[in-house]
Amino acid sequence: MAHTAILIIDDDTQICELLTDIFDEHGYHTFVAQNATEALSILQSNSDIALILLDLILPDINGLVLLQQLRAIKNLPIIMLSGLDSESDIVVGLEMGADDYIAKPFYPRVVVARVKAAIRRSQPLPFSTEYQSTGFLFNKWFLDVENHKLFSPQKHEVVLTQGEYTLLYALVLNAQKMLSRQKLLELTHSENFEIFDRTIDVLIMRLRKKIEPNPKNPTFIQTVRGTGYLFNSMVEKI
Template sequence: MAEQPGALVIEDSADVRRMLCELLRMAGFDVSEAATGAQGLDLVGKVRPDLVTLDLMLPDMDGIEVCRRLRSMTTAYVIMLTGRAEETDRLIGLEVGADDYMTKPFSPRELRARVAAMFRRPRTAEQPGTDGKPKIITFGDLVIDEESREVHLAGRPVALTRTEFDLLVALASNPRRVWERETLTRRIWHTDWPGNDHAIDVHIANLRRKLGDDARSSRWVRTVHGVGYRFGGQ
């Protein structure tokens, strides 16, 4: 029997927190909850969640800072939830490691659909090779282990979020293919959600930075102007 996934709800509004906990329990999660950022960070090490929903406006600390600290502690999927609709807030959230971002008020049905899409991704990425052995993608000094979801560059581990890892696998698995942004969105999130126009660009920028690429010399992830992205390591 598969182990029940864990979720952590970090939300200061008691009503919203109650709704999120009920929604995630109905989706099959073992749910823990916190009303402040400090409580949430303390719980992460204890419950080791697979998913975190994070309110951006917390009473004790900014949600952006909570997300930044979360990323040093866990590879869990992080969905930011906030009443602030400014694009800048959304992009900063993605830059510090959030996997997705929803603006309040949000549809519980849509949130559940997004969570379900996220948890379909690891099963796709961890398929073994045709010989039954775990698939390892190697290009020069870049090694991508799909089973352990680990990446090494020149012998050193590269700490990627789940979304960054899935993007890298998509690109490296089809090194000659040019990916349109819309196609990558469908591949990574299994949907055509509106408002994600810049999400792929932000995650790609984070991936490039961690792989040592820069805007003028992208060794691993290259931009095809007017189209999208392709892998550059072949």
């Protein structure tokens, strides 16, 4: 049986070696590319790649441009690797569909945990007509808090990134309450995931596209002008 494979795209040899070693210890196979040409070639010729780690600074192309090219080939989870001083690139990357980001320098164990979570989220679970997990119901949507998954009223899974899930959980848990951006930052910050002030608005936009009948006129996640956001729905815990 083939091992789950990860494509690491980074021109820093030391980082590639570190990540290769740590993923090997956890049973993953890795492919390494140090530029865009290598990355595209590897992705097109290896069907067992389950996730991509993408450095935003590459020698031959802007990482955000490569992000779009990778997305056009395969719909895989993509986690950006970024320096702490590149908040604007992170925001743009999230807007363009990256699933997550990891700031450099990073702890190897945190990278492994984030990769495992992203791969797990990308693999749909069989779902019966009865809810088997604990979570929250709102307007026939179900937020599964055990598996960090969201299901539509038609019982279809709607894939969420870690940032989207964390934010939606905070909103649902505080339904009918106005939450400022600062409060949302406090509720969504954790050891494994940092959200900048500007990414709150990006993640709100992405959640609206996934759950709102009309994202431009939202029913669930409403903007309280000059203040923050309100999750406007009755929520039932089950």
